[in-house]
Amino acid sequence: MAKQQPRVDAVIVGLGWTGSIMGMELTEAGLNVLALERGADRTNEDFAYPKPADELEYGIRHTMMQKPKQAAVTIRRDLEERALPQRKLGAFLPGDGVGGAGAHWTGVLIRPTPTDLQLKSFADQAFGKGVLQDDMQIQDFGVTWDELEPHFTFFEKVCGQSGTTGNLNGEIQEGGDPFEGPRSEPYPLPALQDTQNTEMFDKAARQLGYHPFPNPSANVSEAWTNPYGMQLGPCNYCGFCSRYGCLNYSKASPQTCILNALKQRSNFAYRTNANVTRVELAQDGKTATGVTYIDEHGEEVFQPADMVILASYSLNNVRLMLNSGIGKPYDPVARTGTVGRNYAYQIGGGIHMYFDDIEFNPFATAGATGRMFNDFSPGNFDSAPYGFIGGAKMHSSQASGTPIKTPLPKSAPKWGQGYKDALQQRYGHHMKLSMTGSVMSYRSNMLDLDPTWKDPYGMPLLRMTFDWKQNEHRLSAFMRDRLREIADVLKPDYRDESFNLEGSHFKVTSYVSTHNVGGAVMGTDPSTSAINRYLQSWDVHNVFVPGGNAFPQNFQANPTDLIGALTYWSAKKIREEYLKNPGPLMSA
Amino acid sequence: MSSRIKNRQRRDFLRGSLTMIPAITLGSGVTLTAQAAEPAPNLSDYQPAFFSDEEWSFLLAACDRLIPGESEGKGPGALDTNVPVFIDRQMDSPYGHAERWYMQGPFVLDGSPDLGFQYPYTPRDVYQKGIAMTQAYCQQQYGKRFETLDNDTRDTVLKALEANDIDFASLGESQKLEASEFFASLLENTKEGYLADPIHGGNKNMAAWKMVGFPGARASYRDWVDQHNVDYPLGPVSLTGERG
Numbered sequence: 001m002a003k004q005q006p007r008v009d010a011v012i013v014g015l016g017w018t019g020s021i022m023g024m025e026l027t028e029a030g031l032n033v034l035a036l037e038r039g040a041d042r043t044n045e046d047f048a049y050p051k052p053a054d055e056l057e058y059g060i061r062h063t064m065m066q067k068p069k070q071a072a073v074t075i076r077r078d079l080e081e082r083a084l085p086q087r088k089l090g091a092f093l094p095g096d097g098v099g100g101a102g103a104h105w106t107g108v109l110i111r112p113t114p115t116d117l118q119l120k121s122f123a124d125q126a127f128g129k130g131v132l133q134d135d136m137q138i139q140d141f142g143v144t145w146d147e148l149e150p151h152f153t154f155f156e157k158v159c160g161q162s163g164t165t166g167n168l169n170g171e172i173q174e175g176g177d178p179f180e181g182p183r184s185e186p187y188p189l190p191a192l193q194d195t196q197n198t199e200m201f202d203k204a205a206r207q208l209g210y211h212p213f214p215n216p217s218a219n220v221s222e223a224w225t226n227p228y229g230m231q232l233g234p235c236n237y238c239g240f241c242s243r244y245g246c247l248n249y250s251k252a253s254p255q256t257c258i259l260n261a262l263k264q265r266s267n268f269a270y271r272t273n274a275n276v277t278r279v280e281l282a283q284d285g286k287t288a289t290g291v292t293y294i295d296e297h298g299e300e301v302f303q304p305a306d307m308v309i310l311a312s313y314s315l316n317n318v319r320l321m322l323n324s325g326i327g328k329p330y331d332p333v334a335r336t337g338t339v340g341r342n343y344a345y346q347i348g349g350g351i352h353m354y355f356d357d358i359e360f361n362p363f364a365t366a367g368a369t370g371r372m373f374n375d376f377s378p379g380n381f382d383s384a385p386y387g388f389i390g391g392a393k394m395h396s397s398q399a400s401g402t403p404i405k406t407p408l409p410k411s412a413p414k415w416g417q418g419y420k421d422a423l424q425q426r427y428g429h430h431m432k433l434s435m436t437g438s439v440m441s442y443r444s445n446m447l448d449l450d451p452t453w454k455d456p457y458g459m460p461l462l463r464m465t466f467d468w469k470q471n472e473h474r475l476s477a478f479m480r481d482r483l484r485e486i487a488d489v490l491k492p493d494y495r496d497e498s499f500n501l502e503g504s505h506f507k508v509t510s511y512v513s514t515h516n517v518g519g520a521v522m523g524t525d526p527s528t529s530a531i532n533r534y535l536q537s538w539d540v541h542n543v544f545v546p547g548g549n550a551f552p553q554n555f556q557a558n559p560t561d562l563i564g565a566l567t568y569w570s571a572k573k574i575r576e577e578y579l580k581n582p583g584p585l586m587s588a
Numbered sequence: 589m590s591s592r593i594k595n596r597q598r599r600d601f602l603r604g605s606l607t608m609i610p611a612i613t614l615g616s617g618v619t620l621t622a623q624a625a626e627p628a629p630n631l632s633d634y635q636p637a638f639f640s641d642e643e644w645s646f647l648l649a650a651c652d653r654l655i656p657g658e659s660e661g662k663g664p665g666a667l668d669t670n671v672p673v674f675i676d677r678q679m680d681s682p683y684g685h686a687e688r689w690y691m692q693g694p695f696v697l698d699g700s701p702d703l704g705f706q707y708p709y710t711p712r713d714v715y716q717k718g719i720a721m722t723q724a725y726c727q728q729q730y731g732k733r734f735e736t737l738d739n740d741t742r743d744t745v746l747k748a749l750e751a752n753d754i755d756f757a758s759l760g761e762s763q764k765l766e767a768s769e770f771f772a773s774l775l776e777n778t779k780e781g782y783l784a785d786p787i788h789g790g791n792k793n794m795a796a797w798k799m800v801g802f803p804g805a806r807a808s809y810r811d812w813v814d815q816h817n818v819d820y821p822l823g824p825v826s827l828t829g830e831r832g
Contacts (some may be wrong), residue, residue, distance in 0.1 A: 050827050053805035056784035061683055072690035075703060084703040087690045196816040238807035247807060359817050363802060364809035403783040403802045414750075415775055416653065416743070417660040420799075424663055427800035453692060507702040 016100020
């Protein structure tokens, strides 16, 4: 029989952004809270200069990322293909340890638009019958802009969001994004400094009639003290951000923004190297009694709790639900069940441009440095004639200038003197035009348990079924044409491009995006969502599942701002209603 | 004391100290102090810890063609920058042992290559098998070992590996390791060693960084970020504080 720990009011599985936020909110409500983190502890001391400034260790060997050894995902592109385990990291890089992906993210902190949250309603109104793919399963989030706005505003203050306001209470502001939803308050801090590429992009985009604005950033432009009293220092543009811990207390992370405040609370505790394998349910299956985890000595431990918060990475949240029997697994043939349904992702593409006579100094940059425009998000342009729904963030970002990842022209020799010549000629003379595109949800893009492979504790691995669909291929082709027009204005000496166009399939061998979303989506209908609009399991009312898993499809921007806002939204409902009267917050 | 002995002692020191520190600080944190005291070794004095003498001769000859030295044109080469030392040290890192990878069977070898790496092999295995089969091929084709071929012929062999024109299965490979896979690992690791911080054993004297104009671990450009399209004036620094 498993060892048993003393009961707690709430157990949180995973101590990244959502776990830290829930820890803060639930301890504030007076609960006795325990967080279980499967990775190692990590504090700001682990990021002391110069340690993070090591491209091989962090940028290439992924020292801060999840180890497939502990939790691989098996992947196939359609329901007929045999899924194979992703044995080493490739297409996506989930985080590991305290802070999770929030410790090594880039720090682009951007809101979705009001339309993104109600995409199905928008589609019904803007697209005639038969325009969109019939296997598409897009849905509204079940929560509106106005409901979430205060939570965006608060989370952005926690992070010290830096940028230029575009819409303040309905008034359009010069220099910001005129397409953003109305903000109740301006950005907490001004935008980061421009770089050579952002100046060039801005000018070309304006010339073509677009509305560029600085990438909304959680790398802070100025000193900031957040609502928890945590202090961030002005970003020093060190160039080691995405995939690295911040060496300057400048990038918002659970470490820099929440954890040192949370750790001071006597009703909060956390254990590391505590790998939760399943949520335990009461005999009637309607409530959870706690979680079982494997501790650092390999021993199985039962942790009783009145509430369970699944705050792990989106993929692992879904896997825990499936391995615990929470909710009904999705069946893509019968189209029944909800857990694993509507897994979605992000599609990228871009044009690499090389300028012989321009010095970009790519090493002098913040992770979020860049300009973007939102003219091509849903509702801001008419995509129906092109046969697709969705949009893309069009941008020129310069996340880093680390040399192992130096982009070189496709035509450059891969080795020999020619390679060396290309490195000398091209390093620091490159800028990129990018699209970061939405990905809709479809009948056969889904998650379930793999029938063959298991983790070291004998639990089935998660199986991902995912491929690019026609809608996303068309979106990519449309955005490519727009980016080509920008490149034509900028007139590089050499350019090449890479997009996922018709006929291309998802590949795990090179990096795509760590914006894995869906699989346990939120909504107002229990037949199409695994959790209700308060992120509460429809089936097991004392289990809440905050994270990217809640997105019914993906939008064209980065997910963290919405994940943070949704977590505060859920916590508010827990504090105001659930704790007083535990039970389903919505009737099925 | 010969530097070969010093190398041995340093490796022993590193191994010893690794056992005493918590896992999270493994990596650059540990080697920081150990490496700071010692200049990079001369390649000719270096005694590889993982590769046999015969494998080492292949590695030197191959790296020299992948990134040749000044004799072929401007810029330091893989041998000038101790790239083989880097690769040898990587073989004893978590990477070399595939320590973080999912290595549970069954290993399905007939899936789409787009689903990624599926061999039951660690990078250590890939090097040992890849080198042995390439040597067997050179013996068959030229009656010579790779490192005794002239430069043009070495390039011909490397191109054949790259294009997967050498059939590893006919040379005894049973798990479908392909020549192009071995070549891709070798090339990738060579470039890593050339451009990574010298703390990992390659990029000796930060020569590759000086060549491209990367300032290394300076990691502070607040005063510089608003100066656009201007040559950055300062040379690189490394994680150990070495300046170039």
